[in-house]
Amino acid sequence: MARRTFRGGVHPIGHKELTKDADFELYLPKEEMVYPLNQHIGRPASPVVKKGDAVLAGQIIAEASAFVSANVVSSCSGKVKAVEKRRSIGGSMVDCIVIENDGLFENAPGVGEKRDPSALTNEEILGKIKDAGIIGMGGAGFPTHVKLAPKNADAIRWVIANGAECEPYITCDDRLMRAKAEQILQGMDVMLRLFPNAEGVVVIEDNKPEAIAEMQKAAQKHDRIRIQPCPVKYPQGGERSCISVVAGIEYKITQLPADVGCVVENVGTIYAIYQAVCESTPLMERGVTITGDAVTRPCNLMTRIGVSCNELLTYAGGFKDGVQAAKMMAGGPMMGIAFDNLTVPVQKNNNALTFLRTDEVVEAEKLQTNCIRCGRCNRVCPMGLTPQMMSAAFAKRDYDRYENKLHGLECISCGSCAFICPAKRPLTQEFKVAKAEIMAIKREQQAKEGAKK
């Protein structure tokens, strides 16, 4: 049964007041646009344009190359400048399509046409979502058309719209729900058509009363959808936390949400589904929160995917008093990825750019001591793990114990343990490394077994 809240969790300071009252401003990029081919989880897309080609906004420029992969759509009109390696927001050099933006944003034929979704079959809906290149826009970036096509669509009992937005600083989902409540619910109706036995639930943390009110008002016209406000607690926006409060189910890392009868999508993704299916508009735009105490004018921007972070920061007034930020992050401070180069492009799954004056990781490292065995990390872990023992196993590189005895692969890297740790241990980083190492060992074993056969 539904629970009031999930297990564990922490209460970081929200800092949402910086951008909470800033409505979306439309920003159309002026400079060149860069589209990494691996913005999603899975195989990178393969380019279908070459240097010198003219492209229009909404045109597919790279196609999904495997089952788990997603299209990349141009969000501007112009000429393909290059297909080359560029630095992405993750820090590495990846294959990208670079487009010289002509500033006209001329749409490809058919983009923007209104369409009645009830005339489409389920396959056509999934096809539209796939063509639009939609991926999970909350952060992980799993291709949506794959998520919406589980083995048994009748077994899905809950379609959950994730509007929790528990990550500090970020407010773009909040603003999106306030501005586009009806469209989001129509997007949910499209999803609910795919799952005949499912109930639609929108999970919103109750620090967003305006968004809850808007969504509730809009939901009166939608029978199969209800709004579920829930207490403010990090990581409420995690897929597992959402399922825990809606369905009361906890599940293993080897299972997918679909295995326990749930489909969870971020509200931004659902809005993109609405645009793709009802308005024939592929994923070109997204809301990005520009925030942090190092920014002159924190704001929410509705901008085109592929724009450089530098352009957005300049639009937001640049660094406050011209002082370079000590920490720049894609996403929020809990799960965001730090980056060092402002020329990198905004991807489909970048919900925020956070610029902070103090690098708290550096500060924390100065205060780091040995584990004092207070056990607070055990109390806050939303997965019910024992971070202090996992950390000890990692220190000895005892990956067998880490994986099989302590179930360390269940860690969702939410950062609650490292946040609460009074000894300032870098727990989450240790677990990220441990998981990467274990996965590398597993891949090697699989390769060995494959070679034997």
Add this chain to the structure above:
Amino acid sequence: MSAIVIATVVIGVIGIVVGVALVYIGNKFHVEVDERETAIREVLPGNNCGACGYAGCDAVAAAIVSGEASASACPVGGAPVAEKINAIMGTSAEAAERRVAFVRCNGSCDNTFVRNNYVGIKDCRAASLSGLQPWSCDYGCLGFGSCATVCPQNAIVVKDGVASVDHESCVGCGLCVKACPKKLIELVPYKQKTFVRCMNPDKGKDVKAACQTGCIGCRLCTKQCEAGAISVEGSLARIDYSLCTNCGKCAEKCPQKSIVTG
């Protein structure tokens, strides 16, 4: 008196019954052990260090007999042990060439510069997963010494931000090759003396911006090489060790000093 007789008879009967049972069970559950396996087990060092990648000396002996592992599978025993194993297995001793690890990076603190103040776990895998790469070169040695930690021979030292392997004490077990997240370490023939100490495949301009001694793919080395051992793929030189004569001419001509010899 009768007590002694009874005891003797009882013990004797038990002895006979158990003896017969043991012989029967011994025959019934007999496990065929390859003689060669026992023989190989005898010549292996026997300290169960696991450097071969198997659970211990017994396991690697079984693997050698089944053909899964080569005769030179034991890195600790090296060539002498491999020779004996070859004699047992009846294979040729050709494969037992000594191999040692080599770090293909020369990006020391002087040659590269600090891009980010990396904070966090002092571990190469952790640093490579971070979005904030500590050094200017994306491909170079991170210098946290994850390879040195796993080396059973203490043959690796990190000096000036770059790991280097002492070829005399290296036994070529390959644990460091697996430990390096940047895949900079490779096993090379022991007699090889000339190496390209760079793994940056980027174009010359980008390499120069990142490191003072990176290979820029100028192809001067290929022109020097009389044996035709050097090829340039993309913009990174690679030496074919089976052809190289270690003449060292390429190292003399290399404008970036990314080829080293001796």
